[in-house]
Amino acid sequence: MVIKLSGGKLYDPAHKIDGQVTDLYIVDDKISKTAPANKKIDHSYAIDDCIVMAGAIDMHTHIGGGKVNIARTMMLEDQHAHPDARSGKFRSGNGHIVPSTFSTGYRYAEMGYTACFEPAVLPVNARQAHMEMADTPMIDKGGYVLLGNDDFLLRMIQQGASQTAVNDYVAWLLDATQCIGVKVVNPGGIHAFKYNQRRLDVDEISPSGVTPRKILTVLSKAVHDLGIPHPLHVHASNLGIPGNFESTLSTMTAAEGLPIHLTHIQFHSYGTEGDHKFSSAACQIAEAINNQPNITADVGQIMFGQTITASGDTMMQYFGHEHANPKKWTIMDIECEAGCGVIPFKYRDKSFVNALQWAIGLEIFIQVNDPWRVLLTTDHPNGAPFTSYPHLIKLLMNRSFRNDVLSAIHPEAQQISNLASMEREYSLYEIAIMTRAAPAKILGLTDHGHLGDGAKANITIYRKQDDIEQMFTKPIMVFKNGELVVENGKVTKTVQGITHVVKPEFDRSIEKPLKKYFDDYQTIAFNNFRISSDEMAECIGGEIQIHPCKLN
Amino acid sequence: MSHTTVTYKGSVEQRIDMRWLSKVITLSLDSEQILKETIAIGNQQTTIGELFNISGDNTSSDYVLENATQKMDYIGHALTQSNTLTVMGDCGFYTGAQLLGGRIKIEGNTHDFSGCGMSKGLIEVSGNCGNHTGSAFTGGKKGMSGGTILVHGNSGNFTGELMRRGLIMIVGDIGDHCANRMIAGTITNLGATGKHVGAGMKRGTLLFPHKPENISPGFHDCGRHSLGYLTLLLHEIRRFKSAFQSLHPMRRRVQRYIGDTTVEGQGELLVWIG
Numbered sequence: 001m002v003i004k005l006s007g008g009k010l011y012d013p014a015h016k017i018d019g020q021v022t023d024l025y026i027v028d029d030k031i032s033k034t035a036p037a038n039k040k041i042d043h044s045y046a047i048d049d050c051i052v053m054a055g056a057i058d059m060h061t062h063i064g065g066g067k068v069n070i071a072r073t074m075m076l077e078d079q080h081a082h083p084d085a086r087s088g089k090f091r092s093g094n095g096h097i098v099p100s101t102f103s104t105g106y107r108y109a110e111m112g113y114t115a116c117f118e119p120a121v122l123p124v125n126a127r128q129a130h131m132e133m134a135d136t137p138m139i140d141k142g143g144y145v146l147l148g149n150d151d152f153l154l155r156m157i158q159q160g161a162s163q164t165a166v167n168d169y170v171a172w173l174l175d176a177t178q179c180i181g182v183k184v185v186n187p188g189g190i191h192a193f194k195y196n197q198r199r200l201d202v203d204e205i206s207p208s209g210v211t212p213r214k215i216l217t218v219l220s221k222a223v224h225d226l227g228i229p230h231p232l233h234v235h236a237s238n239l240g241i242p243g244n245f246e247s248t249l250s251t252m253t254a255a256e257g258l259p260i261h262l263t264h265i266q267f268h269s270y271g272t273e274g275d276h277k278f279s280s281a282a283c284q285i286a287e288a289i290n291n292q293p294n295i296t297a298d299v300g301q302i303m304f305g306q307t308i309t310a311s312g313d314t315m316m317q318y319f320g321h322e323h324a325n326p327k328k329w330t331i332m333d334i335e336c337e338a339g340c341g342v343i344p345f346k347y348r349d350k351s352f353v354n355a356l357q358w359a360i361g362l363e364i365f366i367q368v369n370d371p372w373r374v375l376l377t378t379d380h381p382n383g384a385p386f387t388s389y390p391h392l393i394k395l396l397m398n399r400s401f402r403n404d405v406l407s408a409i410h411p412e413a414q415q416i417s418n419l420a421s422m423e424r425e426y427s428l429y430e431i432a433i434m435t436r437a438a439p440a441k442i443l444g445l446t447d448h449g450h451l452g453d454g455a456k457a458n459i460t461i462y463r464k465q466d467d468i469e470q471m472f473t474k475p476i477m478v479f480k481n482g483e484l485v486v487e488n489g490k491v492t493k494t495v496q497g498i499t500h501v502v503k504p505e506f507d508r509s510i511e512k513p514l515k516k517y518f519d520d521y522q523t524i525a526f527n528n529f530r531i532s533s534d535e536m537a538e539c540i541g542g543e544i545q546i547h548p549c550k551l552n
Numbered sequence: 553m554s555h556t557t558v559t560y561k562g563s564v565e566q567r568i569d570m571r572w573l574s575k576v577i578t579l580s581l582d583s584e585q586i587l588k589e590t591i592a593i594g595n596q597q598t599t600i601g602e603l604f605n606i607s608g609d610n611t612s613s614d615y616v617l618e619n620a621t622q623k624m625d626y627i628g629h630a631l632t633q634s635n636t637l638t639v640m641g642d643c644g645f646y647t648g649a650q651l652l653g654g655r656i657k658i659e660g661n662t663h664d665f666s667g668c669g670m671s672k673g674l675i676e677v678s679g680n681c682g683n684h685t686g687s688a689f690t691g692g693k694k695g696m697s698g699g700t701i702l703v704h705g706n707s708g709n710f711t712g713e714l715m716r717r718g719l720i721m722i723v724g725d726i727g728d729h730c731a732n733r734m735i736a737g738t739i740t741n742l743g744a745t746g747k748h749v750g751a752g753m754k755r756g757t758l759l760f761p762h763k764p765e766n767i768s769p770g771f772h773d774c775g776r777h778s779l780g781y782l783t784l785l786l787h788e789i790r791r792f793k794s795a796f797q798s799l800h801p802m803r804r805r806v807q808r809y810i811g812d813t814t815v816e817g818q819g820e821l822l823v824w825i826g
Contacts, residue, residue, distance in 0.1 A: 076691030085592060326693040 002027050002036055004044040008052035008461060011428055013437040014450030018429045026457040029482040033453050047461055053432050054449050055114025055458030057439040060263050060298050061380040063104050063136060064118045065129035067310040067340045070330060071098045074342060075308055089494060097307050098381050101135040106491045107387055109138035112460030112475040115448060118143045119183055119233060120312045124335045124524060126177035127531055134541035142500035144233050145177045146312055146338040148184030148215050149191040152517050154208040157218055170222040171506035176530040178544060180500045181230035182223055185312040186237050187212035190339040193315040202237055202250040212237055216254035224258045226504035227549035229444020231259035236268045239316040243272040245281030249288055257294055264300025264379040266361035274416055276352055280360045286367030296442055298375035301361035301392055303384030304349045310342045317341020355413035365396055366422045371433040390472035396426040397468050444547050445500060457482035499542040504549045555614035562603035566594035567644060570627045577615050577635050622663055628656040648675040651699060671698045680705035686720045687713035702792050712739045723795045731758055742795055753812050753819035763823045771811030771821060778804050
């Protein structure tokens with residue numbers, strides 16, 4: 001099958017193409033810049049005046065795993081209010097804040113997204129998370145396995161185990177849970193919460209006998225040594241606490257110059273100035289990111305309205321439970337590997353704190369100079385549902401619109417924020433970097449996120465419109481692996497995505513102490529814990545694609 | 553008075569979502585057009601016209617639903633102020649759910665969750681109501697927040713669960729867990745009341761003819777009272793044509809219990825004396 005896309009304006013930052021009119025060919029499931037010899041063109045689409053980008057990649061979105069299901073069950077009013085009827089070959093679903101699996105897949109595809117990554121796969125819950133993600137159609141998936149609060153690792157660090165042993169454990173766990181990266185949530189903090197501690201700073205010794213800094217240093221070294229393309233994915237300490245920017249800056253230094261990815265950094269950029277003892281530290285954080293090339297970040301922008309926060313950070317979720325709206329929340333734990341807290345939340349533009357959070361997120365976007373190192377997320381569903389991405393893109397690309405929204409928020413937040421004076425407007429090229437090229441680069445997906453020869457034919461085509469929000473809400477065409485799946489913002493064909501994983505090499509001798517640990521403490525047998533690649537493909541339904549690790 | 557009659561002529565085994573009827577009533581839609589619209593029945597699609605006839609004056613705000621069955625859910629969902637709906641037959645789940653005004657009169661029984669989440673208006677049931685009458689949707693934190701539910705028969709368990717405001721009048725008996733986690737509002741009856749009345753209630757008034765069994769230990773007897781405001785309450789209760797009109801308009805002597813003190817404890821359970 002050969003498809004020709006003629007006359008489109010390409011935005012392909014990986015190849016430094018900024019709005020050039022070029023013809024593209026899709027040969028089976030791959031992109032080609034030149035017409036294939038000896039093959040006739042089956043379909044030809046004239047897309048003059050249209051914008052062509054690679055399929056978008058959301059590298060931090062909670063779409064599978066235990067806490068998402070808890071959030072779905074808890075927000076029944078959301079399910080009631082947004083039913084999604086079955087029609088033809090499309091399955092029914094519901095929900096807007098935390099949509100069901102099918103709705104999640106359809107909504108993402110309708111916005112031109114072709115890959116999404118679940119950032120908190122609890123090792124013991126990995127099988128369920130993969131099953132749930134396999135149930136999500138249209139998009140490629142992947143997960144980051146949660147580490148940094150599990151007993152086995154903390155004991156290893158506390159007992160002074162060698163870096164090689166930690167590396168083997170990390171690699172074994174990635175292999176056993178079929179994930180693409182390693183995430184650490186509030187390093188040591190969730191563990192400390194179980195000892196009745198309610199706060200843990202980066203250089204404070206936790207009940208496990210190690211400091212969060214040590215955990216970060218060891219894990220970022222492990223990820224680096226193993227050659228895992230995605231740097232350590234860090235949810236830093238003290239989320240949402242005024243004055244937490246200092247611990248965020250400490251977290252940055254804990255990596256000791258190795259690559260590190262700080263996630264939903266907006267929630268970690270708060271100062272304590274002003275009458276309300278709550279201020280923006282976006283400037284310090286952005287400056288730190290600008291000065292340290294080893295750091296990448298995604299923002300976790302909030303949007304006003306009802307949402308639900310679902311996080312592995314039990315300590316900080318418990319801290320925020322009093323703000324639950326509607327008043328229901330849960331904190332739970334499985335196997336003491338990490339945590340889970342689910343709290344519904346309504347961000348209000350007339351609330352000083354919420355309004356300033358909104359402004360802080362945008363300030364970070366605007367003040368970080370390099371779009372390759374600041375990614376567009378709302379930490380779905382914690383900041384806002386992913387369906388608000390087009391609105392966020394408009395806020396970034398249109399200063400007058402941004403200032404209009406700013407003028408309607410809490411007046412004190414307006415005064416305290418520098419947002420109104422910031423002139424930078426993102427270009428389409430930069431948006432393509434943040435949503436396509438940069439996530440693919442950070443995750444090590446060499447055949448995704450660009451429009452070069454041989455790339456997977458994941459392509460999104462937008463009709464150029466004055467209203468950027470409308471344009472990004474409804475792409476006129478989306479191709480997934482060379483198949484046309486979305487036309488005029490509606491899914492027309494259902495396809496199944498794959499699961500991206502990495503398989504770093506490791507010494508099998510780590511299995512001996514692990515087996516003992518499982519026999520002594522875990523509720524699941526060691527041999528049942530591991531998810532094999534065959535099981536992924538045949539039982540779970542998420543065929544895997546292994547991405548190579550860089551050998552250092 | 554002129555009215556529109558909607559007659560059910562089908563006999564499907566599956567449940568029927570009746571929210572389309574509310575759309576017709578509130579938006580005064582053209583009946584011919586609506587009959588062509590599709591409706592999901594189980595895993596099949598059919599047209600509304602296959603299952604229903606619409607006849608009569610289409611401009612009227614008064615509607616009659618004939619041959620209703622207990623398979624029909626969401627009858628009278630979210631109707632507004634100016635609408636009146638009379639239902640001949642039984643209703644399914646969520647009858648009058650999220651009612652915003654108007655009147656729904658049911659000549660039959662209703663299933664569970666009648667009037668759940670309603671905020672205004674009147675639901676009158678000639679027969680019995682199922683469980684969760686006037687409560688919240690499953691998972692919701694606020695039940696009925698205004699309006700009146702009048703049941704001439706009995707109501708099931710969890711009547712007025714999480715109720716926030718409004719009046720529930722049950723002529724017959726009330727099942728177990730009445731006013732469970734009630735926030736505020738009034739529930740009264742003339743028959744018996746089941747177990748665990750008012751467990752976890754914060755505020756609100758329960759007015760019963762007999763002391764219920766198994767009152768939670770969080771309730772405390774405050775002795776006999778003659779409450780002047782009961783005359784005003786009776787005035788409201790007697791406004792509707794029902795067996796409640798047999799109560800003397802000046803009656804005000806009650807035994808008063810307050811509770812549930814495990815939460816706020818500002819609710820009251822009143823039992824008529826004499």
